[in-house]
Amino acid sequence: MMPAPRRDTSPTLRGALALAWGALAVTVLATTAAVTACSSDPVLTNATDALGKETAGYPVGPFHRAGQPCLVCHQDKGEASDKPFTVAGTVFAQPARQVGVEGAEVRLTDADGTKYIAKTNCAGNFFVTPNEWSPRFPVLVEVAKNNSRRSMRSAIGRDGSCGACHTYELTPKDPFSTVGHVYLFAGDEPGSPNGAADCPVDPRTPLSP
Amino acid sequence: MRTHARLLTRLAAASWLVGLAMAASSCGDVSKGELARQVSTRASPGSFRAAGVSTVIERRCGSLDCHGSLARNMRIYSSRGLRLPNEAGVRPGEGDTTIDEITANYHSAMTIEPEATNAVVAGGDPNQLLLIKKPLGIEKHKGGTVFRRGDDTERCLVTWLTEDLITPVDSAACARAAVFPKE
Numbered sequence: 001m002m003p004a005p006r007r008d009t010s011p012t013l014r015g016a017l018a019l020a021w022g023a024l025a026v027t028v029l030a031t032t033a034a035v036t037a038c039s040s041d042p043v044l045t046n047a048t049d050a051l052g053k054e055t056a057g058y059p060v061g062p063f064h065r066a067g068q069p070c071l072v073c074h075q076d077k078g079e080a081s082d083k084p085f086t087v088a089g090t091v092f093a094q095p096a097r098q099v100g101v102e103g104a105e106v107r108l109t110d111a112d113g114t115k116y117i118a119k120t121n122c123a124g125n126f127f128v129t130p131n132e133w134s135p136r137f138p139v140l141v142e143v144a145k146n147n148s149r150r151s152m153r154s155a156i157g158r159d160g161s162c163g164a165c166h167t168y169e170l171t172p173k174d175p176f177s178t179v180g181h182v183y184l185f186a187g188d189e190p191g192s193p194n195g196a197a198d199c200p201v202d203p204r205t206p207l208s209p
Numbered sequence: 210m211r212t213h214a215r216l217l218t219r220l221a222a223a224s225w226l227v228g229l230a231m232a233a234s235s236c237g238d239v240s241k242g243e244l245a246r247q248v249s250t251r252a253s254p255g256s257f258r259a260a261g262v263s264t265v266i267e268r269r270c271g272s273l274d275c276h277g278s279l280a281r282n283m284r285i286y287s288s289r290g291l292r293l294p295n296e297a298g299v300r301p302g303e304g305d306t307t308i309d310e311i312t313a314n315y316h317s318a319m320t321i322e323p324e325a326t327n328a329v330v331a332g333g334d335p336n337q338l339l340l341i342k343k344p345l346g347i348e349k350h351k352g353g354t355v356f357r358r359g360d361d362t363e364r365c366l367v368t369w370l371t372e373d374l375i376t377p378v379d380s381a382a383c384a385r386a387a388v389f390p391k392e
Contacts, residue, residue, distance in 0.1 A: 157352060
């Protein structure tokens with residue numbers, strides 16, 4: 001009977017094998033980390049981080065984050081990809097304060113001439129889902145309530161978020177490349193200077209005076 | 210000594226003659242009354258402004274969420290979008306597009322790929338330019354297809370890029386392209 005081949009278990013060989021296994025593990029981990037990092041979109045991640053956390057008193061839902069660029073999250077690759085929007089934003093009453101206007105009509109016309117009218121809720125927010133209307137950009141827009149009406153001079157090129165160009169800050173950091181928030185009246189809304197009284201959230205954003 | 214002096218004199222005279230001959234031959238390439246360089250009428254800055262090419266690019270490409278953004282390589286300035294920083298404090302949506310902004314737009318359009326643009330100005334095919342290929346959707350474009358072959362916008366840009374004394378820019382097409390059909 002042939003004797004079984006003897007395994008060399010010298011300390012030197014064991015050390016070398018341990019080193020090789022360690023190197024292999026480090027390589028696998030590094031590759032996994034690199035692949036994971038590359039599969040995320042750093043631009044989208046930065047844009048999402050820039051929105052900050054939810055504000056207390058404004059639960060996640062149709063009344064939250066008024067004035068912010070909705071489609072950063074509400075898109076196929078965003079954090080709210082289960083509720084994607086094609087166009088969404090907020091209509092405020094006046095330029096110097098951020099008080100949402102309830103029941104304002106957002107009248108949209110796309111490049112093919114199809115029209116859609118969205119209505120704002122009591123926080124001033126409106127949103128259009130792909131099932132409701134999927135426009136072909138550019139899109140023209142005007143907002144109206146009662147006898148007040150404002151049309152945007154330029155067309156929306158491709159970003160469905162009003163807040164992508166209309167900044168959330170009351171004083172834009174770069175006045176030459178951004179515009180202030182969307183507003184309908186020159187001053188407070190007649191009859192409801194602080195927004196709808198029965199709104200589940202405060203119609204004034206935390207930034208508003 | 211005298212022999213050396215004569216030799217030097219002859220050498221000097223010979224070098225003068227050679228020099229004169231070379232000068233004469235180098236000047237002989239240019240005929241009298243002709244310019245030594247070519248002048249192109251294509252993609253001129255004058256037509257860019259006067260025929261309304263800038264207005265078309267402003268309206269079709271220059272909204273704040275597209276090329277009216279500091280994040281774009283080809284930045285487009287306009288009264289309805291990105292403003293060139295100015296001391297008057299004129300902001301997006303105010304006033305008219307300034308001559309400085311039109312000039313900046315011209316530079317944006319011409320320098321997005323300088324060598325290829327030079328080739329077109331020298332007589333090449335304008336359809337090789339990103340300025341045409343991207344909005345047509347032939348080259349990847351984040352803004353998608355902006356115009357189609359033969360429509361007013363494409364005609365405006367291509368006739369500007371190929372303008373000569375016989376075929377000027379189609380300014381009527383530019384005027385139509387500057388207005389959205391549903392406006």
